[in-house]
Amino acid sequence: MNWGSLENFLAMGGYATYVWGSYLVTLGVLIAELVLLTQRRRRLLGQLRARAGTGRGGA
Amino acid sequence: MNAGFNWFKYSSPQTFFPLAEKLALAFGAAALIACVAGLYIGFFVAPTDAQQGDAYRIIFIHVPAAWMSMFLYVVMAFWAGLGLAFNTRLSGMMASALAPTGALFTFVALWTGSLWGKPTWGTWWVWDARLTSELILLFLYFGFMALQAAIDDPRRADKAGAVLALVGVVNVPIIYFSVKWWNTLHQGASVSFTKAPTMAATMLAGMGVMALGFWFYSISVTLLRARCIMLERERTADWAIQYAKGMA
Numbered sequence: 001m002n003w004g005s006l007e008n009f010l011a012m013g014g015y016a017t018y019v020w021g022s023y024l025v026t027l028g029v030l031i032a033e034l035v036l037l038t039q040r041r042r043r044l045l046g047q048l049r050a051r052a053g054t055g056r057g058g059a
Numbered sequence: 060m061n062a063g064f065n066w067f068k069y070s071s072p073q074t075f076f077p078l079a080e081k082l083a084l085a086f087g088a089a090a091l092i093a094c095v096a097g098l099y100i101g102f103f104v105a106p107t108d109a110q111q112g113d114a115y116r117i118i119f120i121h122v123p124a125a126w127m128s129m130f131l132y133v134v135m136a137f138w139a140g141l142g143l144a145f146n147t148r149l150s151g152m153m154a155s156a157l158a159p160t161g162a163l164f165t166f167v168a169l170w171t172g173s174l175w176g177k178p179t180w181g182t183w184w185v186w187d188a189r190l191t192s193e194l195i196l197l198f199l200y201f202g203f204m205a206l207q208a209a210i211d212d213p214r215r216a217d218k219a220g221a222v223l224a225l226v227g228v229v230n231v232p233i234i235y236f237s238v239k240w241w242n243t244l245h246q247g248a249s250v251s252f253t254k255a256p257t258m259a260a261t262m263l264a265g266m267g268v269m270a271l272g273f274w275f276y277s278i279s280v281t282l283l284r285a286r287c288i289m290l291e292r293e294r295t296a297d298w299a300i301q302y303a304k305g306m307a
Contacts, residue, residue, distance in 0.1 A: 002102070002103060002106065002107060003103075009102075012113045012114075012116070013107060013112040013113035013114075014112065014113075015112060015113050015114040015116075015178055017174075018114055018117065018174045018175065018177060018178050019113060019114065019116050019117055019174075021174050022117045022120060022121070022170065022171040022174045022175070023120065025167075025170055025171075026120050026124070026167050026170075026171065029163055029166065029167060030163070030276065033159070033160065033163055033280060034280065037280065037283050037284055037287065040287050041283075041286070041287050041290075044287060044290050044291060044294075044303075045290070045303045045306050045307075047294070048290065048294055048299060048300055048302075048303035049303045049304060049307055051294070051300070052300045052303065052304060
């Protein structure tokens with residue numbers, strides 16, 4: 001264990017802005033990618049169902 | 060003839076589609092485990108650096124992200140080249156699926172590098188060979204995606220993208236060797252194929268496990284995106300419509 005307390009951990013030896021700025025932005029873009037993909041998939045499935053429903057006389 | 064595994068079975072979107080989901084879930088779980096383990100080693104096992112203090116802990120995402128940015132480009136160019144040579148449908152889809160994740164890791168490498176450069180070099184950015192060639196890599200990914208988006212016919216978009224991807228691959232060795240070829244501000248490799256690593260074992264372990272996590276994440280998310288691309292391109296095929304109905 002390096003830190004002793006939560007404050008010390010969050011302070012990152014005075015480099016909090018740089019370290020947490022790196023980690024939070026990285027986490028943010030990875031989550032954003034997953035959210036965008038999930039939305040894309042949901043939208044696509046909706047379009048496919050709509051097409052099947054109108055084009056083939058109902059599902 | 061029953062002997063041997065039929066590799067071509069999975070080269071059609073319809074048969075690869077269900078397999079891709081199983082693989083994506085397995086690699087996604089592996090990515091989560093590896094990243095949690097890597098972060099634990101990086102923050103709680105690896106000691107504070109004698110020279111850089113705790114600012115060095117950015118290494119646990121910076122270096123794996125930089126590796127992924129180059130590696131994904133090579134894989135993308137490989138699939139693009141395969142598609143160009145053999146005209147297989149799946150290859151182009153895989154190349155397109157890799158590009159956004161490659162661009163993402165290039166951005167992460169540049170962003171974390173900038174936040175690491177400020178406290179250690181005293182500047183957010185310099186036009187150093189390593190930084191500049193990595194920025195060019197980001198533009199290559201953007202160029203590939205923009206070119207594909209600009210062409211309506213997917214097969215032609217694949218071909219045009221493939222040419223760009225293959226020409227751009229020359230940038231990858233330039234990034235990798237830039238710290239050797241030019242006298243740059245960016246430090247040389249701490250871990251290389253030819254020398255013993257020049258860092259503490261626990262730091263190296265944290266970096267390695269995080270790299271594994273990013274690798275698994277990339278495989279998982281690329282397969283998920285490839286599934287979307289398959290549905291988009293095969294939207295008139297019966298299997299795609301049946302799948303969408305089954306998901307209702």
